Amino acid sequence: MKVLITGGAGFIGSHVVEECLANNYEVVVIDNLSTGKSENILSICKNYTLDINDDSLKHVFEVEKPDHVIHLAAQASVMKSIEDPISDGVTNVIGTLRLLEYARIYRIKKFVMASSAAVYGNPDTLPVDEKFPLNPLSFYSLSKWSGERYVQLYESLYGLSTCILRFSNVYGPRQNPLGEAGVVSIFINQLLNREKLVIYGGQQTRDFVYVKDVAKACRTAIESSKSGIFNISSNSETTIDELFSTTSLLAGITSKPQKYPMRIGEIEKSVLGNEKASKELNWQASHSLQEGLKETISTFHQLTKL
Ligand SMILES: NC(=O)c1ccc[n+]([C@@H]2O[C@H](COP(=O)([O-])OP(=O)(O)OC[C@H]3O[C@@H](n4cnc5c(N)ncnc54)[C@H](O)[C@@H]3O)[C@@H](O)[C@H]2O)c1
Structure with a gap:
């Protein structure tokens, strides 16, 4: 076929x-x-x-x-x-x-x-x-x-x-941080590059697959x-704050993101x-969120080492 x-x-x-x-x-x-x-x-x-x-x-x-x-x-x-x-x-x-x-x-x-x-x-x-x-x-x-x-x-x-x-919201290896639902790759990139992180809102929820x-x-x-x-x-809801803390825990990198109000027009819950x-x-x-994030972080890790 x-x-x-x-x-x-x-x-x-x-x-x-x-x-x-x-x-x-x-x-x-x-x-x-x-x-x-x-x-x-x-x-x-x-x-x-x-x-x-x-x-x-x-x-x-x-x-x-x-x-x-x-x-x-x-x-x-x-x-x-x-x-x-x-x-x-x-x-x-x-x-x-x-x-x-x-x-x-x-x-x-x-x-x-x-x-x-x-x-x-x-x-x-x-x-x-x-x-x-x-x-x-x-x-x-x-x-x-x-x-x-x-x-x-x-x-x-x-x-x-x-x-x-x-x-x-789809996430995983090879994700473009500029595309739809790029938040996971943005978090991972910024954590691995030790860049300043910004979260707008944080209590809005998304369904990450x-x-x-x-x-x-x-x-x-x-x-x-x-x-x-x-x-x-x-079929499960994750806040952006939860996503950030899980990602940073799994990456083994601590960082305190700067907080701003949620952007106008953004969807609150999904x-x-x-x-x-x-x-x-x-x-x-x-794949659970933890399993998927672990795999994603390890591929981003390999790329930053190249
Ligand atoms: N990433 C997400 O979370 C998400 C969520 C919902 C739906 N989608 C949908 O999934 C599909 C894939 O999204 P993605 O996140 O992989 O985005 P992506 O930008 O990585 O992939 C889109 C691909 O289409 C190609 N493309 C764009 N316009 C084209 C054209 N006119 N002719 C030929 N090729 C063209 C691009 O070069 C790219 O390779 C899209 O239809 C998107 O709307 C994605």
């Missing part, structure tokens, strides 16, 4: 590539390297340095004839979406639409799209399940939601089999006969229920 992974040079995409290769898939990557890194792409997979909006996208489908698509390529920064909503929409909406159109034409068996907890906005009851009303508060979350709606229409109009995976569990969810989704929307999360993914996809997050 061959799987086409868009965004395979990125943080999550590179782990999805590894997960698929480890499970005997042939892997083809499309990535324009806008935030991804060429060193993240393993030499055993075929790689196209290409924008998903480039005309030669069709050629890739024609030549490679993939069985499945896992679509992770995206403009993934909330801040950038506010600064430049047009390029956010072009990548996240039009790019997704173009992939869906070729998925239809070339009869893809399963199309999996990465979406985000950001589509729920600032929910007042927790944990949030997939039926919770959506309330995008940024152009990024709106473009992700629009992508989702296109995916659903391709399923209902053309019978394309699809899964939409709404990730909570380890990247290898997310990669497994993507692979499980292409193998499943189920369609639909699934939260991919740890935790996603993952019961549906557990029941229907038979997927569970298998």
